[in-house]
Amino acid sequence: MSEKADLTSADLTAIRQSALGAADPLGVAADLAEAAAAGRLADQADAGYALALAAEIAESRNKLDAALRYAGRAVEAYGTGDDPRAGAARALRARILFRTGRSADAMTDLEALRPLLTQHPDAAAYVSAALAAGGRTRLAEEWLTEAVRAVLADRDQPAEPASAEDAGLLFFLLQQRHRTRHALGLPHDHHDNLADRLETRLAGAAARPAEDLVFFPEAELGKVLAQWPALSEAYGADWDEHRAHLETELVRQAAAGRTGLALLPATAAGLTRFAGAEGDPSSAQTRAGFARQLAGRIPWPPERNEACWCGSGLKYKKCCLPRSRG
Structure with missing residues (x-):
């Protein structure tokens, strides 16, 4: 090095x-x-x-x-x-403890991480992997099942999510539980069926319109919403909502296997010019056309400690990175 x-x-x-x-x-x-x-x-x-x-x-x-x-x-x-990397480090230590024969100490670490299953998307993978390394795959399935039930019980929306994006944390839990049950040779149950349905919907939505990645800096978004208030539904009611939508969409597309992701920086004047020539931007077709002609690109994601893509001046880990978990 x-x-x-x-x-x-x-x-x-x-x-x-x-x-x-x-x-x-x-x-x-x-x-x-x-x-x-x-x-x-x-x-x-x-x-x-x-x-x-x-x-x-x-x-x-x-x-x-x-x-x-x-x-x-x-x-x-x-x-x-x-x-959020702290939990993964503790799970790593638990995995090594299992390998050195210190199972009780490993389980102490993992029991402390168990609440994270209903709080952080990554926890389902690293907690269950550590349990599997200790020969406790069946226990991992039990913990994941309890976490799925807890998240379903806490949802304000109907129990059946309409999409992987709608499912949020639940989607990651269902995926990991599905893999764990497959490793155990267990038959499908209704949670496995839900995991399959969400996977299918995610695959079908993998190529979302380019308009979903159009990014307006704060001042530009203010001008857009002042001129076309109805666009708050497409771009967000304020800059925080706009950035949260974009970060969530980028995370979703990355989870679907897309690479080379980037945001498309735009201005209110550019949208005004395009709409004047092509039509009302409240039309999804007009917005998609506007997105396709944008030349700039902001590569995503930045490193955790690099400046955030939104231009706030804050580090990514302190700015937009947490917005997809909201």
Whole structure:
């Protein structure tokens, strides 16, 4: 690993993709741990990420003592903050604890993570994977089933979501439960059938109109809504709703397997010119045509610690990243 003065989130992601093919992966793991300890990270909030990566590398080489040490330091680095990666680090430690024969300690970690199943989309995957690593796939199915029931009971909408987007967190739980039950050889039940229906609807909606990714900066959206108040239904009633819609749609498209996603920056004047030539922008056809002729692109997603795509000046993790979970 290079001795850069400061490792960014992008550097860590690149290391994740290349470390296992490195000539000395355990050396890379040790360097990552040293970088976290010595403050050689562009953002010290990435210390847990660097240490968890070191743990994964060491685990892949069956150096379980080192992996457990790094994983423990990763959990400590995340502390009690709200970084969603903290749960994944704790699940990683539980997985390694299982492999070292410390099942009771592993279950203590996982029991602490169990409430996250009804709070964070990623938790269904990393909690159930850790349980499966400990030979507790049946318990993972039980936990996921209880989480599905709890989320269904808390929904204000009808019990049958109309789409994967409408299902939100429930969709991720149903997917993971479906995979877990398949691994166990269990027959389909009504929750599995719902998972299949949502998958089918998601596949059918994978190619959404380009208008769904048109982005107006805050001042521009204000001008658009002042001129055409009815467009609040298409673009959002205010800038927060506009950004939340876009982030949610981008996450949905990424989950459907689409790559190279980008936002299409637009202006009120541009929409006015296009509408003057082509028709009323309250028409979905006009909005779609406007979207297709936009030349600019804002690649998505940015790194967690990079500036947010919306131009707020805040880091992505503190701005639009959480909006898709609302």
